[in-house]
Amino acid sequence: MSSFIIPILILIIIFYGMYKKINIYEEFLSGAKEGLHLMYNIIPPILAMTFAINIFLKSNIINTTILILKPILSFIPIEVIPMAILRPISGTATLAVLSNIFSIYGPDSFVGRLASTIQGCTDTTIYVLALYFSSIKISKTRYALFVGLFADLMGIIASIIVVSLFF
Amino acid sequence: MVNIIWFILIAIGIIYSILTGNISLINDEIILSGKSAFNLIISMLEVTVLWMGLLKIAETSGLLNKFAKIISPILSKLFPDVPKNHESLDYISSNVAANMMGLGSAATPFGLKAMQSLQNININKKEASDAMITFLVLNTSGVTIIPTTVIALRLAYNSINPAEIIITSIIATIISSISGLTLDYLIRRHHR
Incomplete structure (x- = not known):
């Protein structure tokens, strides 16, 4: 079902463009050019963030952090704590944890369902924030990180409650 | 703020691995990091350029x-x-x-x-x-x-x-x- 979404969306875009009698090919090229320019601007931030995030992840400090946070985060099942910590930083790292959880506990276990819900309900807040703000050269982000992480935490708590009630 | 996040991620990462004797892992990461960023950029590049093109059609129409x-x-x-x-x-x-x-x-x-x-x-x-x-x-x-x-x-x-x-x-x-x-x-x- 979801495999239809993108192709149909593209069909609608080109049909509507033809219907409005615009040169869709020329428009596509001019947009693509803009996209290239946009990418050019975000290459340095992506490189910078990937570098910092990878060093952080490779240092293995996450495992120590989990031990420290375990008493504070005791309401979160221990298996999904790495996910909760990694989720705002790195999308690929969280996916790796998620597939690890699936392979150990199975996708239909409580932990599997909970991890799936957490993955589906939040985003890589720190990464997105860094990328979006540095693409327009904003250095003062004010309370953005605080509110973003608060929303993530609420999402995780909501996931635990909803999954416990639902299944 | 991004400034501080960036500093914290790198500083904690390097200091922690020096303390735990894992510095060789970090060394590998520093060398390989450009490569993983490059792969991410390439995969983002095609999607971004394609969707910005389609978005432009949708915008003009x-x-x-x-x-x-x-x-x-x-x-x-x-x-x-x-x-x-x-x-x-x-x-x-x-x-x-x-x-x-x-x-x-x-x-x-x-x-x-x-x-x-x-x-x-x-x-x-x-x-x-x-x-x-x-x-x-x-x-x-x-x-x-x-x-x-x-x-x-x-x-x-x-x-x-x-x-x-x-x-x-x-x-x-x-x-x-x-x-x-x-x-x-x-x-x-x-x-x-």
């Missing part, structure tokens, strides 16, 4: 604007500082729509474009505007309706019902978004 009109009553409540019919609202609505359908990679170009046009109406170009923060909260609290990646991964691990987590995800997402937006609203009102 007026389709984007038509779509934005449908959700603009909600958006104008969330972004009181953005002038009505401003182009940034079109991009924001495209970003939200792409996120809703779980098309994260397609959502990013729209999001970047939205930030760019919000920057055009930003007074202090060094500082994030209220609208930018609201948009980021809306974006990162994840308004996903169909979490495609998760469903695909569950399917790969032989889940009996891969899509059963859609409803729990939607409920959790809504709670996360509403609490984020509420806090954002309270802070904004407090600042005035």
Whole structure:
């Protein structure tokens, strides 16, 4: 079902463009050019963030952090704590944890369902924030990180409650 | 802020691995990091260029604007500082729509474009505007309706019902978004 979404969306875009009698090919090229320019601007931030995030992840400090946070985060099942910590930083790292959880506990276990819900309900807040703000050269982000992480935490708590009630 | 995050990630990473005697891992990472960033950039490049092209068609033909009109009553409540019919609202609505359908990679170009046009109406170009923060909260609290990646991964691990987590995800997402937006609203009102 979801495999239809993108192709149909593209069909609608080109049909509507033809219907409005615009040169869709020329428009596509001019947009693509803009996209290239946009990418050019975000290459340095992506490189910078990937570098910092990878060093952080490779240092293995996450495992120590989990031990420290375990008493504070005791309401979160221990298996999904790495996910909760990694989720705002790195999308690929969280996916790796998620597939690890699936392979150990199975996708239909409580932990599997909970991890799936957490993955589906939040985003890589720190990464997105860094990328979006540095693409327009904003250095003062004010309370953005605080509110973003608060929303993530609420999402995780909501996931635990909803999954416990639902299944 | 990004400045501090960047510093903390690198400083903690390197100092911690020196203390735990894992510095060789970090050495490898420093050398390989450019490569993994490059791979990410290449995979983002094709998606961004393609979707920016398609977005341009939708923009010129007026389709984007038509779509934005449908959700603009909600958006104008969330972004009181953005002038009505401003182009940034079109991009924001495209970003939200792409996120809703779980098309994260397609959502990013729209999001970047939205930030760019919000920057055009930003007074202090060094500082994030209220609208930018609201948009980021809306974006990162994840308004996903169909979490495609998760469903695909569950399917790969032989889940009996891969899509059963859609409803729990939607409920959790809504709670996360509403609490984020509420806090954002309270802070904004407090600042005035």
